[in-house]
Structures are given as C-alpha cells and as structure tokens.
Amino acid sequence: MLIVAITGMPGAGKSTAAKALEARGFKRIVMGDVIREETRRRGLEPDEKNTAKVMLELRERYGPGAVAEVCLRSLKTMKEDVVVIDGIRSFAEVEVFAKAGKVKLIAVEASRDRRFRLLTERARSDAPTSRASFDERDKRELSIGVGNAVALADESLSNEHTTPDELGRRAVELVGSWVAAAG
Amino acid sequence: MLIVAITGMPGAGKSTAAKALEARGFKRIVMGDVIREETRRRGLEPDEKNTAKVMLELRERYGPGAVAEVCLRSLKTMKEDVVVIDGIRSFAEVEVFAKAGKVKLIAVEASRDRRFRLLTERARSDAPTSRASFDERDKRELSIGVGNAVALADESLSNEHTTPDELGRRAVELVGSWVAAAG
Numbered sequence: 001m002l003i004v005a006i007t008g009m010p011g012a013g014k015s016t017a018a019k020a021l022e023a024r025g026f027k028r029i030v031m032g033d034v035i036r037e038e039t040r041r042r043g044l045e046p047d048e049k050n051t052a053k054v055m056l057e058l059r060e061r062y063g064p065g066a067v068a069e070v071c072l073r074s075l076k077t078m079k080e081d082v083v084v085i086d087g088i089r090s091f092a093e094v095e096v097f098a099k100a101g102k103v104k105l106i107a108v109e110a111s112r113d114r115r116f117r118l119l120t121e122r123a124r125s126d127a128p129t130s131r132a133s134f135d136e137r138d139k140r141e142l143s144i145g146v147g148n149a150v151a152l153a154d155e156s157l158s159n160e161h162t163t164p165d166e167l168g169r170r171a172v173e174l175v176g177s178w179v180a181a182a183g
Numbered sequence: 184m185l186i187v188a189i190t191g192m193p194g195a196g197k198s199t200a201a202k203a204l205e206a207r208g209f210k211r212i213v214m215g216d217v218i219r220e221e222t223r224r225r226g227l228e229p230d231e232k233n234t235a236k237v238m239l240e241l242r243e244r245y246g247p248g249a250v251a252e253v254c255l256r257s258l259k260t261m262k263e264d265v266v267v268i269d270g271i272r273s274f275a276e277v278e279v280f281a282k283a284g285k286v287k288l289i290a291v292e293a294s295r296d297r298r299f300r301l302l303t304e305r306a307r308s309d310a311p312t313s314r315a316s317f318d319e320r321d322k323r324e325l326s327i328g329v330g331n332a333v334a335l336a337d338e339s340l341s342n343e344h345t346t347p348d349e350l351g352r353r354a355v356e357l358v359g360s361w362v363a364a365a366g
C-alpha cells in the first residue's frame with residue numbers, strides 16, 4: 001500500500017490537496033476527523049478549544065503517534081493500493097503509518113499571513129477568532145512536532161501563490177508520478 | 184533594511200540559493216562561518232563533530248539566538264538595503280534579525296534521500312560520513328528548531344527536482360519581487 005501522508009501548518013492547504021486526490025479516486029482519511037469524533041463522543045462541541053484539548057490529551061496518554069494508531073486500525077482493513085492521510089502533525093505519526101505500507105510525505109506550505117487569511121475565510125468550526133488565537137494554535141502544532149514533519153517531507157508544495165485548483169492539480173500530478181514509479 | 188533569511192535542513196540547498204543572490208549583488212552573511220570561525224579560534228578542526236559541539240555550546244550559553252546575535256553586530260554596521268542571511272536554524276534567530284530590519288524567511292526544501300546525496304557529493308569539511316551521521320545531524324538541527332523555522336517561512340522553494348541554476352534563479356526572482364514591492 002502507498003500511503004500519501006499530508007502535513008502542513010494550520011491553514012496551509014492540506015485538505016485542499018487531499019480533497020483533490022480524493023476527487024481523483026483515492027481513499028482519504030482525515031486525521032482531524034478522528035479528533036473531532038472523539039471530542040463529540042465526550043459530549044463536547046468540536047470547536048477549537050475542545051478539539052485542541054482532546055488532541056493533546058490523546059497524545060499525552062497514548063504517545064505522539066496516538067491519533068495515527070487509531071487511523072492505522074482502519075487502514076489495515078482496507079484493500080486500496082493508495083490511501084491519502086490528511087493532517088499529519090508529527091514525524092512520529094509518519095513512523096506509525098510506515099507499519100502499513102510505503103509512506104510518502106507531502107508538506108503543503110504557506111506564509112503565516114496567507115494561512116491566517118485562508119483560515120478566517122473558511123467556515124470550519126475550529127477557525128481562529130483572532131490573530132492571537134492563530135499564533136497560539138501555530139505554537140501548539142509546533143510543540144507537537146509539525147515543523148519536523150514539514151522539514152522531513154519527501155515533497156513540499158507551496159500554496160503561497162496558487163489557486164485551490166492549481167494546488168490540487170499539482171498534488172494529483174505528484175501522486176500520479178509516485179503511482180507510476182511504483183509500477 | 185530587508186533581511187532575506189534562508190533556512191532549511193542540511194543539504195537542502197540553502198547556500199546554493201544564497202550564493203545566487205550574492206552573485207546578483209546582494210551582501211551574504213553565512214551563519215555557519217560564524218560557527219566555523221569560532222571552532223578554529225578554539226584551536227579545533229572545523230569538522231562535523233567540532234562545529235556541532237561549538238554550535239550547541241554557543242546556544243546553551245547565550246540562548247537559541249546566540250549565533251544570530253553575533254551576526255547582528257556586523258549587520259548593524261552595514262549600509263546595504265538588502266542583506267542575505269545564509270543558514271537560519273531556528274525561529275528565535277529570525278526574531279533576533281527582526282531587530283535590524285524587515286525579515287523575509289525562505290525555506291529551501293528537499294527530501295532526506297536527495298539531501299543525503301547532495302551533501303555527500305559536495306566536498307565541505309562537515310559532509311556526513313554515513314547515513315547514520317546524516318540522520319544524527321538532522322536530529323540535532325531539528326532539536327534546535329530548524330523544523331519550526333521551515334514551517335513558519337514566508338516562502339518555500341523546493342529543491343527536489345531543480346538544478347542549482349534553477350534554484351538560484353527562483354531565489355533571485357523571489358527576492359526581486361520583494362525588493363520591487365518595497366519600492
């Protein structure tokens with residue numbers, strides 16, 4: 001199994017890239033959904049504060065690969081040749097997924113100003129309410145190790161000057177080249 | 184003063200980008216030179232082991248911005264409109280340079296396989312002697328915070344599929360656009 005793992009800072013465009021791959025026919029697993037589901041399961045609103053709390057708790061209790069381990073269980077039941085993992089937050093998670101196949105890690109990147117704009121423009125329940133809460137979220141993600149995942153990626157896609165369509169097309173081309181190389 | 188700060192993992196192509204900017208007429212300051220000079224000043228060969236030791240010592244004694252603080256002193260005597268800083272290793276260093284002007288941070292990126300190849304192909308005294316020593320150096324740089332600097336960059340330049348000339352040309356174009364925007 002080829003596991004296309006997508007990482008990046010909040011708002012960089014991970015899901016835009018991952019959704020384009022899904023539209024192309026690849027199975028997509030959203031790591032944030034695991035956290036949002038767990039937050040709901042605890043009877044909490046899946047807003048920014050609560051999802052952050054649950055994410056940190058899961059990692060504290062089960063280690064830095066906790067969320068990946070949960071995903072890994074469903075991954076192992078899948079028959080797909082290629083699976084896209086949307087929302088890698090540390091290199092420890094990459095190492096967990098490596099138990100199920102060959103992992104290729106893509107970092108989607110954009111500047112802080114652009115990410116803040118992209119995040120506030122979208123309507124998701126965990127969008128930042130201010131630049132301060134955005135900075136805090138950046139810091140939280142970096143403390144988990146997302147910076148290391150970005151720095152150790154196999155490919156980086158800049159989303160600084162691209163439209164969503166262009167970013168998606170470049171992700172599809174990239175994964176297409178990996179699939180072709182894998183024969 | 185516009186300070187173009189260049190970060191990236193070992194072997195990603197930081198100096199290739201920075202030298203192209205130097206060839207274009209911009210002043211270039213190499214942060215690694217500060218460490219290599221300090222290593223020589225202590226009567227040690229500036230090989231991988233000794234430069235690593237000196238770098239960690241400087242940071243332990245003077246904090247995460249130590250090497251940047253040394254560079255800042257010479258920066259403040261300069262009359263240039265644009266200065267290129269080659270070899271940012273943490274976001275703390277970016278914050279030090281922000282005292283002297285507007286900082287724009289470029290991350291130069293490549294996969295681990297490509298970086299290992301690029302590093303072993305070049306002849307510098309601190310080139311890795313094995314994949315294990317390469318991995319160790321990666322880990323050391325990440326522990327200092329280079330991953331966070333990469334993740335927080337204003338622009339990322341992928342060096343995965345480019346020639347040195349192409350990478351240099353893209354860096355020059357990018358900085359040209361910033362200079363033009365600054366009026």
